[in-house]
Amino acid sequence: MxxxxxxxxxxxxxxxxxxxxxxxxxxxxxxxxxxxxxxxxxxxxxxxxxxxxxxxxxxxxxxxxxxxxxxxxxxxxxxxxxxxxxxxxxxxxxxxxxxxxxxxxxxxxxxxxxxxxxxxxxxxxxxxxxxxxxxxxxxxxxxxxxxxxxxxxGCYTTTAILPVVPLIEAGAIEPDHIVIDAKSGVTGAGRSAKESLLYAEVTDGMHAYGVGSHRHMAELDQEYSKAAGRTVVPSFTPHLIPMTRGIYATIYVKTGAGVGAEGVHRVLADFYKGEPFVHVLPLGQVPQTRFVKGSNMAFIGVIKDRAPDRVIVISTTDNLVxxxxxxxxxxxxxxxxxxxxxxxxxxxxxx
Amino acid sequence: MxxxxxxxxxxxxxxxxxxxxxxxxxxxxxxxxxxxxxxxxxxxxxxxxxxxxxxxxxxxxxxxxxxxxxxxxxxxxxxxxxxxxxxxxxxxxxxxxxxxxxxxxxxxxxxxxxxxxxxxxxxxxxxxxxxxxxxxxxxxxxxxxxxxxxxxxGCYTTTAILPVVPLIEAGAIEPDHIVIDAKSGVTGAGRSAKESLLYAEVTDGMHAYGVGSHRHMAELDQEYSKAAGRTVVPSFTPHLIPMTRGIYATIYVKTGAGVGAEGVHRVLADFYKGEPFVHVLPLGQVPQTRFVKGSNMAFIGVIKDRAPDRVIVISTTDNLVxxxxxxxxxxxxxxxxxxxxxxxxxxxxxx
Amino acid sequence: MxxxxxxxxxxxxxxxxxxxxxxxxxxxxxxxxxxxxxxxxxxxxxxxxxxxxxxxxxxxxxxxxxxxxxxxxxxxxxxxxxxxxxxxxxxxxxxxxxxxxxxxxxxxxxxxxxxxxxxxxxxxxxxxxxxxxxxxxxxxxxxxxxxxxxxxxGCYTTTAILPVVPLIEAGAIEPDHIVIDAKSGVTGAGRSAKESLLYAEVTDGMHAYGVGSHRHMAELDQEYSKAAGRTVVPSFTPHLIPMTRGIYATIYVKTGAGVGAEGVHRVLADFYKGEPFVHVLPLGQVPQTRFVKGSNMAFIGVIKDRAPDRVIVISTTDNLVxxxxxxxxxxxxxxxxxxxxxxxxxxxxxx
Amino acid sequence: MxxxxxxxxxxxxxxxxxxxxxxxxxxxxxxxxxxxxxxxxxxxxxxxxxxxxxxxxxxxxxxxxxxxxxxxxxxxxxxxxxxxxxxxxxxxxxxxxxxxxxxxxxxxxxxxxxxxxxxxxxxxxxxxxxxxxxxxxxxxxxxxxxxxxxxxxGCYTTTAILPVVPLIEAGAIEPDHIVIDAKSGVTGAGRSAKESLLYAEVTDGMHAYGVGSHRHMAELDQEYSKAAGRTVVPSFTPHLIPMTRGIYATIYVKTGAGVGAEGVHRVLADFYKGEPFVHVLPLGQVPQTRFVKGSNMAFIGVIKDRAPDRVIVISTTDNLVxxxxxxxxxxxxxxxxxxxxxxxxxxxxxx
CATH class of the missing domain: 3.40.50.720 (NAD(P)-binding Rossmann-like Domain)
Incomplete structure (x- = not known):
C-alpha cells in the first residue's frame, strides 16, 4: 500500500x-x-x-x-x-x-x-x-x-431485513403475517436510459411495479426464513416515488400475545443499541427518508396500530449509501x- | 336561473x-x-x-x-x-x-x-x-x-371505498384482514402555511404521518362496517409523497377460498361496468396516479400476490377532483x- | 365529414x-x-x-x-x-x-x-x-x-415572439439589445429515452444547454428581422428546469427615449386587447408558469428595471399547449x- | 479550547x-x-x-x-x-x-x-x-x-461576484452592460412558513420575483463599483426554481475589443488557478447546479455568444454551502x- x-x-x-x-x-x-x-x-x-x-x-x-x-x-x-x-x-x-x-x-x-x-x-x-x-x-x-x-x-432488502430479522429471531412477531409496502427513489433503478425513468414519467406521481415478482423478494425469503428456522414468504410490494434517493419500508406485523408495540420497540432498541449506523427512534416517532439522505444511517420507527396485536414498523435508508x-x-x-x-x-x- | x-x-x-x-x-x-x-x-x-x-x-x-x-x-x-x-x-x-x-x-x-x-x-x-x-x-x-x-x-376514503366495499358486499374478501397503505400528494393538506408543507420539507423525500390516528379512518370504518354488516376496523397508514395531486392506495386483502385475484377482479369489473368515472384495469395491470391527474376518474388494478389467497388491490384518484x-x-x-x-x-x- | x-x-x-x-x-x-x-x-x-x-x-x-x-x-x-x-x-x-x-x-x-x-x-x-x-x-x-x-x-419561439415582435414593430425597443434568458420544462425535449432526461439527472437542479447553438434561434431571427425590416440577432440562452411543462422567457430590452416600462406595457396591452389566448398582466406583475399549465394561454408581464431605459418583459406558455x-x-x-x-x-x- | x-x-x-x-x-x-x-x-x-x-x-x-x-x-x-x-x-x-x-x-x-x-x-x-x-x-x-x-x-452575490469582479478589474468587460439572470433554489428563502413557499406553490413551475428590488443588488453594486472604480449598476433578476439548493447565475457581458470568450476565460482561469473552492470549466462547458450540491465549490463556465463581443458567463454554487x-x-x-x-x-x- x-x-x-x-x-x-x-x-x-x-x-x-x-x-x-x-x-x-x-x-x-x-x-x-x-x-x-x-x-x-x-x-x-x-x-x-x-x-x-x-x-x-x-x-x-x-x-x-x-x-x-x-x-x-x-x-x-x-x-x-x-x-x-x-x-x-x-x-x-x-x-x-x-x-x-x-x-x-x-x-x-x-x-x-x-x-x-x-x-x-x-x-x-x-x-x-x-x-x-x-x-x-x-x-x-x-x-x-x-x-x-x-x-x-440490495437496498430494499437491507431496509426490510434490519427491522424484521431481530423481531423474528426474538419470536416477537408472527412470520406468516408480514406485509412490506416498500417505496423507492429512482436511483434504485440505476443510470440506464429507459422511457419509464424519464423525468416526465416519474415526477409528480407514483405507482407500484414488479408486484409479486421483484427479485429482492428472494433475499428477503432467505433471511427471514433463516431467522424463523422455516420457510417465510412475506408480501412485498415496491413502489416508485418521485425522489432521487431513499427507501421507505412500511411493514405491517402481527405480534405474539402480550408483545405489542412496546415489545417490538424494546427488541429493536436493544438489538441496535451501540450500532453506529442504525438508529431506533422513540416509540411512536415516524422516520422520514430525509433523515438519512446521503448518509449511511438506517432510521427505524415503531408505531402502534389500532388493533392491539398489530404494529407498524417503518425503516428507511438511502438506497445509494x-x-x-x-x-x-x-x-x-x-x-x-x-x-x-x-x-x-x-x-x-x-x- | x-x-x-x-x-x-x-x-x-x-x-x-x-x-x-x-x-x-x-x-x-x-x-x-x-x-x-x-x-x-x-x-x-x-x-x-x-x-x-x-x-x-x-x-x-x-x-x-x-x-x-x-x-x-x-x-x-x-x-x-x-x-x-x-x-x-x-x-x-x-x-x-x-x-x-x-x-x-x-x-x-x-x-x-x-x-x-x-x-x-x-x-x-x-x-x-x-x-x-x-x-x-x-x-x-x-x-x-x-x-x-x-x-x-374524503379523498383517502373515496379511493379506499371504491375498490373495497363491493368486495366486502360480495363476500369475496375477509373484512378482518384489510391493510391499506395509502399515499397522498400534498394538496390533500390544503393551502395552509405550515412548516411541514414547505417545498424544502416535502420535496425529494417521503414519510408516513397520522399513523393510527388519521380521521379518515372513521369514514372507512363506517362504510366497510355497513358493507359487512358488522364492525370492521382496517389498518390504514397515510404517507405524504412529493407530488401535488394524487391518492394511491395499495390495499392488501385476503380472499375467501377459491376466489383469488381472478375472483376479486371479476367482482370489481362487474360492479363498475358502465360507470363513467371508475375504470378497472385488466387483471395484473398496475395503475399510476398520472392516469387520473386533473380528471374525475378512479383507476383500479388487481394483482395476485405470491400466496394464493392474498391479493393486492390498487386504487388511485386525483384528491382534488x-x-x-x-x-x-x-x-x-x-x-x-x-x-x-x-x-x-x-x-x-x-x- | x-x-x-x-x-x-x-x-x-x-x-x-x-x-x-x-x-x-x-x-x-x-x-x-x-x-x-x-x-x-x-x-x-x-x-x-x-x-x-x-x-x-x-x-x-x-x-x-x-x-x-x-x-x-x-x-x-x-x-x-x-x-x-x-x-x-x-x-x-x-x-x-x-x-x-x-x-x-x-x-x-x-x-x-x-x-x-x-x-x-x-x-x-x-x-x-x-x-x-x-x-x-x-x-x-x-x-x-x-x-x-x-x-x-416552436415553443421557445412562440413564447419569445409574442411579447417582442409588437415592440419591434412599434419602434418601442432597440432591436440590437435583446437578451432572452429562456427556461423550459422537460417535455420540450420529447419522449426519447436519453440519459440526460432521466429523472435523477433533471430533478432538483438546473443548467443551461445549447448556448449559442439552439435551432429555435433561427425562427427568432426570422421573425424579429421581419418586424424590424433588417437583420436582428438576439442573445438567446435556453435552460432546462425541473418541471414537466412550461416555457419562461425573461427578456431584457432597451427602450427608445421616453418609452420606458409604461410605453412597453401600453404597446403590448393594446396589441393583445381582445386576444383570447394572450393575457397581458398589469404593469409590474410577474407571471408564473403555473398560470398557464395545461392551458392555451400566454401570460405576459412588463417590469421596470433600475435604469430608466431598461425594461424586463416576461412571457410564459405551456410548451405542450x-x-x-x-x-x-x-x-x-x-x-x-x-x-x-x-x-x-x-x-x-x-x- | x-x-x-x-x-x-x-x-x-x-x-x-x-x-x-x-x-x-x-x-x-x-x-x-x-x-x-x-x-x-x-x-x-x-x-x-x-x-x-x-x-x-x-x-x-x-x-x-x-x-x-x-x-x-x-x-x-x-x-x-x-x-x-x-x-x-x-x-x-x-x-x-x-x-x-x-x-x-x-x-x-x-x-x-x-x-x-x-x-x-x-x-x-x-x-x-x-x-x-x-x-x-x-x-x-x-x-x-x-x-x-x-x-x-449573500448567496446570489457570492455567485455573481466570483465570476464578474475579476473581469471588471482586468478591464475585460464593459461594466455598464452586465445582465444577471439569477435562479435560486427554495432554501434561499429560509425555513419560514409562508404560502408562497409551500410545496404546491413551488413545485413543477417557476417565476421571477423581486424584479428590480432584491436587496442583494446593493452588495453587487458595492463590489462591482469597487472593482470598476466608479458606480456600476447591473441588471439583476432573481427567479425561484423548484429545487432545494442551488444558485445559478447566467451573466450576459460585453467584452472589450479583441477580448472575446477566450479572453474572458483566460482571466478567470488565471485568477482562480489554485483556489480550492472555485473551479473554472474548460471554455464552452456549461455548469450545472448538480455539480456543487452539498459542496463548498463554485463552478464557473464561459461560453461564446453569437455576436463576437458578447459572452455568457455562468456561475453556480450551493446557496447553503x-x-x-x-x-x-x-x-x-x-x-x-x-x-x-x-x-x-x-x-x-x-x-
Whole structure:
C-alpha cells in the first residue's frame, strides 16, 4: 500500500453506485483509488462522466481487462447482474490475493436452486457463491471480517431485513403475517436510459411495479426464513416515488400475545443499541427518508396500530449509501481491518 | 336561473378545492357562478388569489354574510371542519330552498357518538347530520338525486371505498384482514402555511404521518362496517409523497377460498361496468396516479400476490377532483338533474 | 365529414405532443379522430401507450402507410424534423385535399439557405416550404385561414415572439439589445429515452444547454428581422428546469427615449386587447408558469428595471399547449373555419 | 479550547443555515460545538428540530441570553436581518474576545447611507459596520485572517461576484452592460412558513420575483463599483426554481475589443488557478447546479455568444454551502488560523 493506504479498484465506476463509491472513498483516509473501470466509457476521465469530481485527482476510466491487479488490494464490483459472477471468477483466478465487495445480486443467494429459479439460469461460479458472505454488517459482522468475497445486499432488502430479522429471531412477531409496502427513489433503478425513468414519467406521481415478482423478494425469503428456522414468504410490494434517493419500508406485523408495540420497540432498541449506523427512534416517532439522505444511517420507527396485536414498523435508508455503496464501504472497512465507521461519518443532507 | 343556468355559490373559494371547483364550473354549460366567498380575502378578485383565472369573468370574493341567498340555487361549502356545520345550519334556516354539497368532514359520519369521538366535541347540527347523504356517487346514486345536503367524502376514503366495499358486499374478501397503505400528494393538506408543507420539507423525500390516528379512518370504518354488516376496523397508514395531486392506495386483502385475484377482479369489473368515472384495469395491470391527474376518474388494478389467497388491490384518484371538487360537481349534477358527466369530461393531464 | 365533424389524423401519436393533441381533440365538439399513427408502436392501442386514454374510444395505432387519406380532412404531423418534409410531400401528392398542421421545424423557416445552414442539408420540399404559413396565430391569422399547410411554431419561439415582435414593430425597443434568458420544462425535449432526461439527472437542479447553438434561434431571427425590416440577432440562452411543462422567457430590452416600462406595457396591452389566448398582466406583475399549465394561454408581464431605459418583459406558455398542440388546434380551428377558441377553453391546472 | 479544539456557538441554529453549520462543523476536526441557540425552540434538542442529527451528541437549544460567552471562541450568527446588528453589538460589549462570522446582511454594506436606503432604517452599530470585513474569501483573504467580525456574503452575490469582479478589474468587460439572470433554489428563502413557499406553490413551475428590488443588488453594486472604480449598476433578476439548493447565475457581458470568450476565460482561469473552492470549466462547458450540491465549490463556465463581443458567463454554487454556511466555515478557518479547506472537503451529492 502507498503510504499505508489500501489500493482500491472500482469496477463499473460510471453508474450511480460507482459514483457514490468515489464520493465516499475520495475522502476516506485509509484508502487510495488506483483503478476505475467503465468498459463503454474507457478513455474518458471521471470528470467527463460526473463533473462534480473535476476538482479531484482520479485515475482515468479503463476497461476491466486493463486493470493491473497486482497493484490492487480490494475491488468493489458495481457491474450488472449475471456478468458479475464471470468477472469476479476470472479476477480471483488471476489474482487470488484480491478482496472483493460485490454490489450486484450475483452472490446474495446461498441456494443455487433458488438463484436459478429467480434469475433463469444456473449460477456460473458455484464455489464462490458458497464462499461469499452476505454483507448485512449488523447481522454478519464477524463473518465479514474474515471474508474474501462479500455479497453486498440490495437496498430494499437491507431496509426490510434490519427491522424484521431481530423481531423474528426474538419470536416477537408472527412470520406468516408480514406485509412490506416498500417505496423507492429512482436511483434504485440505476443510470440506464429507459422511457419509464424519464423525468416526465416519474415526477409528480407514483405507482407500484414488479408486484409479486421483484427479485429482492428472494433475499428477503432467505433471511427471514433463516431467522424463523422455516420457510417465510412475506408480501412485498415496491413502489416508485418521485425522489432521487431513499427507501421507505412500511411493514405491517402481527405480534405474539402480550408483545405489542412496546415489545417490538424494546427488541429493536436493544438489538441496535451501540450500532453506529442504525438508529431506533422513540416509540411512536415516524422516520422520514430525509433523515438519512446521503448518509449511511438506517432510521427505524415503531408505531402502534389500532388493533392491539398489530404494529407498524417503518425503516428507511438511502438506497445509494446504506442500501449500496455506503454499506459496501462499511464492509470494506471490516474486511481490511479499519474502524467500521471510517469515511462514513457524513450526516444526511437536509434540506 | 339566468338563461336556464343553475346559480352556484362557492363558500371558501380561496383554498385549493375552491379553486378546483372554479376550474371545473367555469366551463360547465349548465351553471353560472354567482357568488364566491373567502372571509379573509373578501374584496379581492379571484385573479388576485389565483391568477390563472385572470382571463375569466368571475364575481369578486365576498364574506359569507354578504351572499344574497335568494339568487343561489346550490352552494358548495369548502370551509374548515367544525365551522362548516354552523354555517350550513344557518344558511338552511334563512334559505331552505338551497341545495348544499359540503366538502368538509362535518356531515360524513352518521353516528353522532362516532363523530364526537373523532372530532372531540358534540355535533352542532344533529338533524342535518341525519339528513345528509354520503356522496360516494357509485354507491349512493339514487339517494343523492333526492338529497338537499350531500356530504362529499374524503379523498383517502373515496379511493379506499371504491375498490373495497363491493368486495366486502360480495363476500369475496375477509373484512378482518384489510391493510391499506395509502399515499397522498400534498394538496390533500390544503393551502395552509405550515412548516411541514414547505417545498424544502416535502420535496425529494417521503414519510408516513397520522399513523393510527388519521380521521379518515372513521369514514372507512363506517362504510366497510355497513358493507359487512358488522364492525370492521382496517389498518390504514397515510404517507405524504412529493407530488401535488394524487391518492394511491395499495390495499392488501385476503380472499375467501377459491376466489383469488381472478375472483376479486371479476367482482370489481362487474360492479363498475358502465360507470363513467371508475375504470378497472385488466387483471395484473398496475395503475399510476398520472392516469387520473386533473380528471374525475378512479383507476383500479388487481394483482395476485405470491400466496394464493392474498391479493393486492390498487386504487388511485386525483384528491382534488374525484377526491374532492370533481366528485362534488358529480354530486351537484345528480342533485340538479343534469347528466352526471357534464363538465367532468376532462382527461388526465399527462405528462 | 361524419355528422358534420371534421375527420382528423394525427401522425406521430405516441409522443408527448401527439398525446396532447388527443387530449384536446377528444373533447373538441367539431372533430373526430379517425387515424392515429406511430410506426414503431403500430398495432397497439393508445391506451397501451398512454393509459389515461383507456376510458376513450380511439382508433388503434397504425403506420403512416396504412392511413386511408380519402377519409381524412386534416392531419396533424408530430413527426421528427427532417423526415417530416418527405412525409408531408408524399401525402400532398396522393391526397391534395388534405389540410396539414405540422408541429415539426421543417416548414418554419422561409429562406432555404437559412434552413440549410441550421439543419445541415438542403430542404427536400422547397415548394411546400414557400407555401407554408407560419402559425403564430396572433400575427398571421388571416393567412392561416387560407392555408393548406401551417408550420406550427416552436415553443421557445412562440413564447419569445409574442411579447417582442409588437415592440419591434412599434419602434418601442432597440432591436440590437435583446437578451432572452429562456427556461423550459422537460417535455420540450420529447419522449426519447436519453440519459440526460432521466429523472435523477433533471430533478432538483438546473443548467443551461445549447448556448449559442439552439435551432429555435433561427425562427427568432426570422421573425424579429421581419418586424424590424433588417437583420436582428438576439442573445438567446435556453435552460432546462425541473418541471414537466412550461416555457419562461425573461427578456431584457432597451427602450427608445421616453418609452420606458409604461410605453412597453401600453404597446403590448393594446396589441393583445381582445386576444383570447394572450393575457397581458398589469404593469409590474410577474407571471408564473403555473398560470398557464395545461392551458392555451400566454401570460405576459412588463417590469421596470433600475435604469430608466431598461425594461424586463416576461412571457410564459405551456410548451405542450400554446407552445405546440394547443396552438396547433388553434390553427386547425382557423383552417377549418371553426371558432378559434373551440376545444381550447381549459384553464390552467393549478395546483 | 477543550483538547485544542475551538469552542463554537451557533446563534439561530433552528433555521436551514444553522442546520447546515451543524452538518459541517460536527465533522470538523478542529472545533467543538458548545452552544446552539434558537429563542423560540429553546429547551428542545437539535434532534427534535432536525432528526437527522439524532445520532450526534450536541448541546441543547438555548436562548441567546443563556449563552456563557466565556466558554466561546467564535460564534456564527444566523439570525434575521436587523436584530443581528443589535445582538452582535451586545455580545462584543460583554465578550470582546469573541470572533464573529455573521450570515445576515447587516454588516455587508460599507456605506451607512446605502444601508439605510435599502433597509429603511439607520444602522444601529455603525462602528462595527466599519470594522466588518466582507467575507468573499477569494477576494479578501488577507483581511479576513485579521478580522474579528466577518460579514458573510449573500448567496446570489457570492455567485455573481466570483465570476464578474475579476473581469471588471482586468478591464475585460464593459461594466455598464452586465445582465444577471439569477435562479435560486427554495432554501434561499429560509425555513419560514409562508404560502408562497409551500410545496404546491413551488413545485413543477417557476417565476421571477423581486424584479428590480432584491436587496442583494446593493452588495453587487458595492463590489462591482469597487472593482470598476466608479458606480456600476447591473441588471439583476432573481427567479425561484423548484429545487432545494442551488444558485445559478447566467451573466450576459460585453467584452472589450479583441477580448472575446477566450479572453474572458483566460482571466478567470488565471485568477482562480489554485483556489480550492472555485473551479473554472474548460471554455464552452456549461455548469450545472448538480455539480456543487452539498459542496463548498463554485463552478464557473464561459461560453461564446453569437455576436463576437458578447459572452455568457455562468456561475453556480450551493446557496447553503458556498452561498452561506460553507463559506462561513471557510471564513472561520481563516479567522482561527486553520487550513482553509478543513471540514469542507465534501464532494457534491449527485445524483
Amino acid at each position: 502507498t503510504e499505508g493506504r489500501a489500493r482500491i479498484a472500482i469496477l463499473g465506476a460510471s453508474g450511480y453506485t460507482g459514483a457514490e463509491l468515489v464520493r465516499l472513498l475520495a475522502r476516506h483516509p485509509r484508502v487510495e483509488i488506483v483503478a476505475l473501470t467503465a468498459d463503454r466509457k474507457a478513455g474518458q476521465s471521471m470528470a467527463d462522466v460526473f463533473p462534480q469530481f473535476a476538482p479531484l485527482t482520479l485515475p482515468k476510466l479503463i476497461t476491466i481487462d486493463e486493470v493491473d491487479w497486482t497493484g490492487v488490494d480490494l475491488a468493489f464490483c458495481a457491474l450488472p447482474h449475471g456478468t458479475t459472477q464471470q468477472v469476479i471468477k476470472r479476477v480471483f483466478e488471476s489474482a487470488p490475493h484480491i478482496k472483493m465487495v460485490d454490489l450486484s445480486a450475483d452472490f446474495r443467494l446461498r441456494d443455487p436452486g433458488v438463484y436459478e429459479q429467480w434469475y433463469g439460469h444456473p449460477h456460473q461460479a458455484l464455489e464462490l457463491q458458497q464462499e461469499a458472505v452476505y454483507g448485512v454488517v449488523e447481522l454478519y459482522r464477524s463473518d465479514i471480517r474474515k471474508a474474501r468475497l462479500v455479497a453486498n445486499p 446504506k442500501g449500496a455503496s455506503g454499506q459496501a464501504v462499511q464492509n470494506m472497512n471490516l474486511v481490511l481491518g479499519f474502524p467500521e465507521t471510517t469515511g462514513l461519518e457524513q450526516i444526511a443532507l437536509f434540506p | 339566468t338563461e336556464g343556468r343553475a346559480r352556484i355559490a362557492i363558500l371558501g373559494a380561496s383554498g385549493y378545492t375552491g379553486a378546483e371547483l372554479v376550474r371545473l364550473l367555469a366551463r360547465h354549460p349548465r351553471v353560472e357562478i354567482v357568488a364566491l366567498t373567502a372571509d379573509r380575502k373578501a374584496g379581492q378578485s379571484m385573479a388576485d388569489v389565483f391568477p390563472q383565472f385572470a382571463p375569466l369573468t368571475l364575481p369578486k370574493l365576498i364574506t359569507i354574510d354578504e351572499v344574497d341567498w335568494t339568487g343561489v340555487d346550490l352552494a358548495f361549502c369548502a370551509l374548515p371542519h367544525g365551522t362548516t356545520q354552523q354555517v350550513i345550519k344557518r344558511v338552511f334556516e334563512s334559505a331552505p330552498h338551497i341545495k348544499m354539497v359540503d366538502l368538509s368532514a362535518d356531515f360524513r359520519l352518521r353516528d353522532p357518538g362516532v363523530y364526537e369521538q373523532w372530532y372531540g366535541h358534540p355535533h352542532q347540527a344533529l338533524e342535518l347530520q341525519q339528513e345528509a347523504v354520503y356522496g360516494v356517487v357509485e354507491l349512493y346514486r339514487s339517494d343523492i338525486r333526492k338529497a338537499r345536503l350531500v356530504a362529499n367524502p 374525484k377526491g374532492a371538487s370533481g366528485q362534488a360537481v358529480q354530486n351537484m349534477n345528480l342533485v340538479l338533474g343534469f347528466p352526471e358527466t357534464t363538465g367532468l369530461e376532462q382527461i388526465a393531464l399527462f405528462p | 361524419t355528422e358534420g365533424r371534421a375527420r382528423i389524423a394525427i401522425l406521430g401519436a405516441s409522443g408527448y405532443t401527439g398525446a396532447e393533441l388527443v387530449r384536446l381533440l377528444a373533447r373538441h365538439p367539431r372533430v373526430e379522430i379517425v387515424a392515429l399513427t406511430a410506426d414503431r408502436k403500430a398495432g397497439q392501442s393508445m391506451a397501451d401507450v398512454f393509459p389515461q386514454f383507456a376510458p376513450l374510444t380511439l382508433p388503434k395505432l397504425i403506420t403512416i402507410d396504412e392511413v386511408d387519406w380519402t377519409g381524412v380532412d386534416l392531419a396533424f404531423c408530430a413527426l421528427p424534423h427532417g423526415t417530416t418534409q418527405q412525409v408531408i410531400k408524399r401525402v400532398f401528392e396522393s391526397a391534395p385535399h388534405i389540410k396539414m398542421v405540422d408541429l415539426s421545424a421543417d416548414f418554419r423557416l422561409r429562406d432555404p439557405g437559412v434552413y440549410e445552414q441550421w439543419y445541415g442539408h438542403p430542404h427536400q420540399a422547397l415548394e411546400l416550404q414557400q407555401e407554408a404559413v407560419y402559425g403564430v396565430v396572433e400575427l398571421y391569422r388571416s393567412d392561416i385561414r387560407k392555408a393548406r399547410l401551417v408550420a406550427n411554431p 400554446k407552445g405546440a398542440s394547443g396552438q396547433a388546434v388553434q390553427n386547425m380551428n382557423l383552417v377549418l373555419g371553426f371558432p378559434e377558441t373551440t376545444g381550447l377553453e381549459q384553464i390552467a391546472l393549478f395546483p | 477543550t483538547e485544542g479544539r475551538a469552542r463554537i456557538a451557533i446563534l439561530g441554529a433552528s433555521g436551514y443555515t444553522g442546520a447546515e453549520l451543524v452538518r459541517l462543523l460536527a465533522r470538523h476536526p478542529r472545533v467543538e460545538i458548545v452552544a446552539l441557540t434558537a429563542d423560540r425552540k429553546a429547551g428542545q434538542s437539535m434532534a427534535d428540530v432536525f432528526p437527522q442529527f439524532a445520532p450526534l451528541t450536541l448541546p441543547k437549544l438555548i436562548t441567546i441570553d443563556e449563552v456563557d460567552w466565556t466558554g466561546v471562541d467564535l460564534a456564527f450568527c444566523a439570525l434575521p436581518h436587523g436584530t443581528t446588528q443589535q445582538v452582535i453589538k451586545r455580545v462584543f460589549e460583554s465578550a470582546p474576545h469573541i470572533k464573529m462570522v455573521d450570515l445576515s446582511a447587516d454588516f455587508r454594506l460599507r456605506d451607512p447611507g446605502v444601508y439605510e436606503q435599502w433597509y429603511g432604517h439607520p444602522h444601529q452599530a455603525l462602528e462595527l459596520q466599519q470594522e466588518a470585513v466582507y467575507g468573499v474569501v477569494e477576494l479578501y483573504r488577507s483581511d479576513i485572517r485579521k478580522a474579528r467580525l466577518v460579514a458573510n456574503p 458556498k452561498g452561506a454556511s460553507g463559506q462561513a466555515v471557510q471564513n472561520m478557518n481563516l479567522v482561527l488560523g486553520f487550513p482553509e479547506t478543513t471540514g469542507l472537503e465534501q464532494i457534491a451529492l449527485f445524483p
